[in-house]
Amino acid sequence: MSGRDEEFGAFTRNCATPLHQTAYLLCGDWHLAHDLVQDTLVKAYQHWPRVRRADSPNAYVRAILINEARSRWRRRERTVPVARFPEGCEPVAPDQTDEITRRDGLLQALLALPLRQRATIILRYLEGMSERETAAALGCSEGTVKSQSARALGNLRTFLDRTESTL
Amino acid sequence: MNFPSPSSEETQLSHDLRQLAAGEVFTPDLAGIRQRARQRHRRGLALRGTAAAGVAVLAAGGVFVGLHGNGGAAGATAAGKTGGPRVGASASQSGASSTPSVMTVAYVTARVQTALGNVDNYIVRDNQLQTGPGGDSSVILTDPRTSNAYEVLHDSNGTSLAWLSTYLVNRVLTWKDIEADYSTHTWFDLVFHAAGPIQGSTAGATSTVMTPAEIKAWLHSGLLKIVGHKVIDGHQTIGLRQPWARGYRELWVDSTTFLPVRLIMADFADQKGPLQNDMVIDNETYLPRSQSLLNEVNQVHIPAGFKQVAPPK
Numbered sequence: 001m002s003g004r005d006e007e008f009g010a011f012t013r014n015c016a017t018p019l020h021q022t023a024y025l026l027c028g029d030w031h032l033a034h035d036l037v038q039d040t041l042v043k044a045y046q047h048w049p050r051v052r053r054a055d056s057p058n059a060y061v062r063a064i065l066i067n068e069a070r071s072r073w074r075r076r077e078r079t080v081p082v083a084r085f086p087e088g089c090e091p092v093a094p095d096q097t098d099e100i101t102r103r104d105g106l107l108q109a110l111l112a113l114p115l116r117q118r119a120t121i122i123l124r125y126l127e128g129m130s131e132r133e134t135a136a137a138l139g140c141s142e143g144t145v146k147s148q149s150a151r152a153l154g155n156l157r158t159f160l161d162r163t164e165s166t167l
Numbered sequence: 168m169n170f171p172s173p174s175s176e177e178t179q180l181s182h183d184l185r186q187l188a189a190g191e192v193f194t195p196d197l198a199g200i201r202q203r204a205r206q207r208h209r210r211g212l213a214l215r216g217t218a219a220a221g222v223a224v225l226a227a228g229g230v231f232v233g234l235h236g237n238g239g240a241a242g243a244t245a246a247g248k249t250g251g252p253r254v255g256a257s258a259s260q261s262g263a264s265s266t267p268s269v270m271t272v273a274y275v276t277a278r279v280q281t282a283l284g285n286v287d288n289y290i291v292r293d294n295q296l297q298t299g300p301g302g303d304s305s306v307i308l309t310d311p312r313t314s315n316a317y318e319v320l321h322d323s324n325g326t327s328l329a330w331l332s333t334y335l336v337n338r339v340l341t342w343k344d345i346e347a348d349y350s351t352h353t354w355f356d357l358v359f360h361a362a363g364p365i366q367g368s369t370a371g372a373t374s375t376v377m378t379p380a381e382i383k384a385w386l387h388s389g390l391l392k393i394v395g396h397k398v399i400d401g402h403q404t405i406g407l408r409q410p411w412a413r414g415y416r417e418l419w420v421d422s423t424t425f426l427p428v429r430l431i432m433a434d435f436a437d438q439k440g441p442l443q444n445d446m447v448i449d450n451e452t453y454l455p456r457s458q459s460l461l462n463e464v465n466q467v468h469i470p471a472g473f474k475q476v477a478p479p480k
Contacts, residue, residue, distance in 0.1 A: 009197050016195045021188035030191060041195055042203045103187050106180075125177060126184040153176070 008048050012041055015058060018127065019065060025122045026069050028111045040065040055136065059129065062137040066119050109159035117152035124149055270422075272391050275405060278425040279418075286311040290460040292452040310464040317464045325350040330467045338364035345467050354469050357478035396422065400450070404428045427451060 016037065023033035023040075043064050044051050054060040110118055116138065123134045124145075131142045131149075138145065173181070291309040305320040316331045328347040335341065347354040394408040394417065404419040419429040430449040454460060462468075 005197070005201065012195045012197065012200075016193045017191070020191060020193035024188055024191070025184060034193070037193060038196070038200065038203075041200050045200050045204045103183050106183050107187055110184075121180075122184065125181040126188060128181070153180075156180075 004048055007052065008045055011052075011057065012044075015061060016041070019061065022062065022122050022127060023065055023069070025107070025110060025126060026066070026115070026118060028107060036065060036068050039068050043068075056133050058127075059133040059137040062123060062127070062129075063139060066115075066137065069119075070115060105160060106156075109156050112159055113152055113155055117148050117155065120145060120148040121152045121156070270393065270405060272393055272407070275393065275407060275420070275425070276391065279420055279427075282420075282425040288456065290454045290456055290464060292454055294450045294452075296448045296450075308460065308464045310461065313465055315465050328470075330464075335365070340365065345469075347469050347473055349470075351476075352470075352473050353476040354473045355476050355478040399428050402428050426453070 019040065020033055020037050023036040024030055027033055027036065040061060044061050051057050051060050110121065113121065119138060120134060123129045123137055124131070129137065131145045134145045135142045138148075140148075289311070291307075291311065293307045293309065294304070295307060296304050305318050307316055307318045309316045314333045318329045318331065320327050320329065326349045328349075330343075330345045332343045333340065334343070342359055344357045344359070345354065346357070390409045391407050392409075394406045396403065396405050397419070398404070399419055403422045405422045406417050406419045408415050408417045414432070417429075417431040418427060419431075420427050428451065430451070
C-alpha cells in the first residue's frame with residue numbers, strides 16, 4: 001500500500017462515520033447516504049493531494065459530498081427525499097414528551113429546507129463547523145452562511161410551529 | 168476573538184441533530200474506493216475517446232495524432248529509428264523557438280486540416296500525463312480503424328492494463344472495458360453504455376479519433392488564436408489556444424508538417440472549490456501499423472495466472 005493510500009485510509013477512517021451522518025441528514029435515507037459517501041470518497045481519493053493541502057480537508061470533503069447530493073438532485077437519478085406526509089394530511093402535533101417523534105418532526109422539517117439551507121444547518125449544528133469552514137464547504141462567503149443559517153432556522157421554526165413542536 | 172455563545176435553541180438543535188444521526192457506523196471500503204477511482208479514469212478515457220463527446224474528444228489519446236495525410240510522410244521521416252513520426256516527449260524538453268514563423272490562425276488551421284486525413288494508416292501512441300492531484304500517467308495505443316484502444320496505466324495503485332472498445336447497440340453507444348490489475352493479479356470484463364440512443368446520424372460516433380468534420384468545426388470555431396512557438400522534443404511547433412470550459416485547450420503542431428505534437432487541456436472549473444480538474448498533457452507518436460501493434464491494441468492478453476473477478480459496480 002502506498003503512502004498516499006495509508007494517509008487517505010487514516011483520514012477516511014476518522015471522517016467516514018461523521019460524513020455518513022451528514023449525508024443522512026442531507027438526504028434522509030441511510031442507503032442513499034451510503035452511496036453518497038462512497039462516491040464522495042472516490043472523488044476525494046482521486047483528488048487526495050488537493051484535499052490534504054486544503055485549509056480544511058474536512059470542509060473540502062463535505063463540499064464534495066454536498067456537490068454529490070446536488071448533482072444527484074439535478075440528474076434526478078435518485079431523488080433526494082424531501083418531507084413527505086400522507087396525502088391529504090397536515091402535519092399533526094406530536095406528543096411533546098415523545099423525543100423520537102419530536103426528532104422525526106425535526107428531520108421532516110430539515111428535509112423540507114432547500115438543499116443549501118439544509119447543508120448550512122447540518123454543517124453548523126451537526127458537524128460544529130465554524131462559519132468560515134462552512135463557507136469553504138459551501139463555496140460561499142461567511143456572510144452568506146450567516147444569512148442562510150438565519151433563514152434556515154426561521155424556516156425550521158415556521159415548519160415546527162405548524163406541528164406545535166420546538167427546536 | 169470572541170464568538171457569540173450559541174443560543175439555547177441552537178444548542179438544542181445540535182443535540183437533536185446528533186441524536187437523529189447517531190447509531191450508524193460507516194466502515195469505508197477502501198479497496199472498493201481505489202478500484203472505483205481507477206474505473207472512473209477508464210470511463211473518462213472511453214468517453215473522451217468518442218466523437219459524440221464533441222469538444223471533450225480532444226482529450227483522447229491520439230485524437231489528432233493519426234489524422235494526417237501529406238504531413239505523415241514528413242513526420243515519419245523525422246521519427247528516425249521508430250519508423251514513424253515521433254512527436255513530443257516531455258514538457259521539460261520544451262524550449263523557446265529559435266525561428267518563429269509568422270503565420271495566421273487561418274493559415275495554420277488550413278494546413279492542419281490538410282494534414283489530418285489519413286489516420287487509418289497508423290497506430291497512435293499517446294503518452295498521457297495528468298498533472299496535479301490524483302495524477303497518473305498512461306500509455307495509450309489507439310487503432311483508428313477499429314476504435315479500439317489499449318492502455319497501460321500507472322497510478323498510485325500500481326500498474327493496470329485495459330482494452331477498450333466502443334460500438335453501437337441499437338444506436339446506443341456502448342463501451343467494453345477489460346482490465347487486468349497487477350496489484351491484485353485479477354481481471355474483469357465490464358460493459359457500460361450511454362444513457363440513451365444517439366439522435367440523428369451515428370456516423371463517426373464510435374470513433375476514438377475526431378472525424379474530419381468535427382476537426383473542421385473545431386478549427387472553424389472562431390475562438391482560436393496563436394499563442395506562440397516553441398520546440399517540443401526537437402520539433403519546432405506552433406501553438407493554438409482556445410477557451411475551453413473554464414480553462415483552455417492548446418494544440419501544438421509541428422510547424423513544418425502541421426501534425427499535432429502536444430495537446431494540453433486545462434480546465435480550472437471550480438478552482439475556488441472542490442474538484443478542480445487537472446491539466447492533461449498528451450504527447451503523441453505516430454507508428455506505422457504493424458502486426459505486433461495491431462495485436463496489442465485489438466487482442467486481449469490477460470497475463471498468466473490472473474484470476475477473473477466481478478467488475479466493480
